[in-house]
Amino acid sequence: MIAKRVREIPFSGIRRFFELVQRTKGIVSLGVGEPDFPTPEPMKNAGIRAIENDYTAYTSNYGIPELREEIARKLREKNGIDRDPEREILVTVGVSEALDLAIRAITDPGDEIIVPDPSYVSYKPNIWFAYGNPIAVPTTEENEFRIQSEDIEKSITKKTKAILIPTPNNPTGSVMRKKDLEGVADIAIEKDLLVISDELYEKLIYDNEKHYSIGSFNGMEDRTITLNGFSKAYAFTGWRLGYAAGNPEIIEAMMKIHQYTIMCTPSMSQYAALHAFEQVDAVREMVKEYDRRRKLLIKGLRELPGISCITPKGAFYAFPNIKETGMSSERFAERLLENGKVAVVPGNTFGDSGEGYVRCSYSVSRKSISEALDRMEKFMKGLK
Amino acid sequence: MAKNTDIELLKILEEDARIPTDEIATMLGISGPDVEKRINDMKSDKVIRRFKTSIDWKVAGVQRALAIIQVKVVPQERDGFSKTCKAIAKDSRVKDIFVATGEYDLIILVEAKDIDEISEFITDKLAPKKEVTGTNTHIVLREFKRDGVISSTEQGRRLKVSF
Structure with missing residues (x-):
């Protein structure tokens, strides 16, 4: 009954683990992948006003013009990317849709797209759905999980179409430095490749690291599809809103798919998002709080026997190394859940190179972090 | 800069006066004794009036x-x-x-x-x-909100695990 392509793509391997999490009572979860703050008040109010004033109809396929203007201005001022709001920006259902559209718009059957490993769970399936082949390039703790140009270069074949670069990265929290991105840009230009730049966690960066947009680099303007959204920086996950910016040919192709599958994003979400870029103070406060929690979590993890952890510079995840326990990521996560009542996400969920690690989110209250660390300490001591 | 750290410290204490010193130290990137000294100084300067508990x-x-x-x-x-x-x-x-x-x-x-x-x-x-x-x-x-704490039990919902 089910189409071959869909059958062939595996369900996320740890579905069983997630069901276990839902069933287990009294757990502290470090498994969350979204902000625990409420959406900033002015954005909520704008959404409510939109509903009250009946801004509840279809919008332009591209998104309401006012929002595209705002996005264009933000990209110009904050990212150094100059895009025409008329034809070079597309508002999407979360960055998830933008990612799917970007991949479908550029992938012919058999085309290869280079993806860092570990990375966000949807990248590979999205490429498979488009009949493309994801080429996983391992990243290592030694390089703070930043994908290395030499490794990209080695993976390039005649079929390579694009390089997918998420920065900051989920689950590792790694942030690409300027020279890393320059290396990627050089390869893209030399080999005539596209770059899909997923910058969803852009605002969540710590320790004097800086976010760079590869789409602003010389020669990269028209070969980069910049993806971003409102979910992580503005605690906006349930509103489902993201966007893509790039050269008009690609954006138009993406719009074609969007038009026939989605039509347009929720109107009220778009009106709420109009006020996103004004929320400078709210974002600053949230980032400050994430930073405090990050420090608590990292220090606590490092004090645990059998666990080591590098300092993540972005997003809201730590990616501790659990290899010393001798357990696989999944086994560790399952036992920690059952015996320690703490939920973490096994690192191999995000790719083979995530084996031996687990993802711990610090998008939870300080109290939950402390409680989770106490429980983990007991659990780890019980292993000896 | 010192002033800024004090303000950050006050914000943390305003929310939770019982937070352990070493946790404050970790979050602010200063030493435990430094945290204690700053708190004592601000107590003598009457910046911190007292530590109290918000009770329902x-x-x-x-x-x-x-x-x-x-x-x-x-x-x-x-x-x-x-x-x-x-x-x-x-x-x-x-x-x-x-x-x-x-x-x-x-x-x-x-x-x-x-x-x-x-x-x-x-x-x-x-x-x-x-x-x-x-x-x-x-x-x-x-009472709907007292000492900055909302009494309502209604809360937004989040998945326990998401990517």
Whole structure:
């Protein structure tokens, strides 16, 4: 009954683990992948006003013009990317849709797209759905999980179409430095490749690291599809809103798919998002709080026997190394859940190179972090 | 820079006065003894008034009555409202006193064990003062937010695990 392509793509391997999490009572979860703050008040109010004033109809396929203007201005001022709001920006259902559209718009059957490993769970399936082949390039703790140009270069074949670069990265929290991105840009230009730049966690960066947009680099303007959204920086996950910016040919192709599958994003979400870029103070406060929690979590993890952890510079995840326990990521996560009542996400969920690690989110209250660390300490001591 | 760290420290304490020193130290990137010193300095400078606990007495099963009382006072020469305020402040049931603009001069918050006790405070202690020319008492019926904490149990929902 089910189409071959869909059958062939595996369900996320740890579905069983997630069901276990839902069933287990009294757990502290470090498994969350979204902000625990409420959406900033002015954005909520704008959404409510939109509903009250009946801004509840279809919008332009591209998104309401006012929002595209705002996005264009933000990209110009904050990212150094100059895009025409008329034809070079597309508002999407979360960055998830933008990612799917970007991949479908550029992938012919058999085309290869280079993806860092570990990375966000949807990248590979999205490429498979488009009949493309994801080429996983391992990243290592030694390089703070930043994908290395030499490794990209080695993976390039005649079929390579694009390089997918998420920065900051989920689950590792790694942030690409300027020279890393320059290396990627050089390869893209030399080999005539596209770059899909997923910058969803852009605002969540710590320790004097800086976010760079590869789409602003010389020669990269028209070969980069910049993806971003409102979910992580503005605690906006349930509103489902993201966007893509790039050269008009690609954006138009993406719009074609969007038009026939989605039509347009929720109107009220778009009106709420109009006020996103004004929320400078709210974002600053949230980032400050994430930073405090990050420090608590990292220090606590490092004090645990059998666990080591590098300092993540972005997003809201730590990616501790659990290899010393001798357990696989999944086994560790399952036992920690059952015996320690703490939920973490096994690192191999995000790719083979995530084996031996687990993802711990610090998008939870300080109290939950402390409680989770106490429980983990007991659990780890019980292993000896 | 030192000033900034103190403000960050105050914000953390304002939210949770019982947070362990080493956790504050980790979050602010300073040493434990430095945290203690800063807190002690701010205590002596009266920046930190005191550490108190926000309690929901209703949940604790202890009856309490809360009233907001507006008070009209004839200001005194060379003293304004100070003497009156100081006298009212001595009563331990008085939690807050504000001098404010508007029809009334003072707004005070009184917490007692029941309405009778509030009534006694007003009729026996507050109203008889010769400079007090009028009072307007609001008995609190329900607390929705106190000390910055919302009493409502309704909360947004999040998945336990998401990517």
